[in-house]
Amino acid sequence: MSVSDPPEFTVEQKSKRRATRAPLIVEKLPVEDGQKTFFGYAKNLSRGGLFIATVKPRDPGDVFTIEFSLPVKPKKAIRCRCEVVWKYHFQRKISREPGMGLRFLDLSAADGDVIETWVEDQAEKRAE
Numbered sequence: 001m002s003v004s005d006p007p008e009f010t011v012e013q014k015s016k017r018r019a020t021r022a023p024l025i026v027e028k029l030p031v032e033d034g035q036k037t038f039f040g041y042a043k044n045l046s047r048g049g050l051f052i053a054t055v056k057p058r059d060p061g062d063v064f065t066i067e068f069s070l071p072v073k074p075k076k077a078i079r080c081r082c083e084v085v086w087k088y089h090f091q092r093k094i095s096r097e098p099g100m101g102l103r104f105l106d107l108s109a110a111d112g113d114v115i116e117t118w119v120e121d122q123a124e125k126r127a128e
């Protein structure tokens with residue numbers, strides 16, 4: 001397995017996940033010019049990181065700032081540095097979504113708690 005290949009998730013590995021996950025739209029806040037630009041769709045958001053579905057994934061090891069808002073009242077903006085840990089490239093005959101797995105590097109404990117609570121609420125809504 002090369003550095004850019006994602007881990008293979010088996011049933012056993014899925015059960016070892018530390019946090020519940022939920023989908024969310026995410027924006028990137030480039031540090032260079034400060035203008036928000038659409039980045040991709042976040043999937044599997046958790047306290048530790050997220051998967052972003054995008055046709056232009058960055059390379060493993062890239063570190064950048066990401067900003068996204070959770071749809072809670074009042075709206076909660078989360079901003080932190082993250083690192084690309086793996087990526088999928090678009091492949092015509094493969095059904096998996098292209099994108100990248102990100103690990104949060106400096107997420108505050110308070111923001112982590114907000115993410116965890118929101119994700120758990122989403123899981124409960126899906127279960128109803």
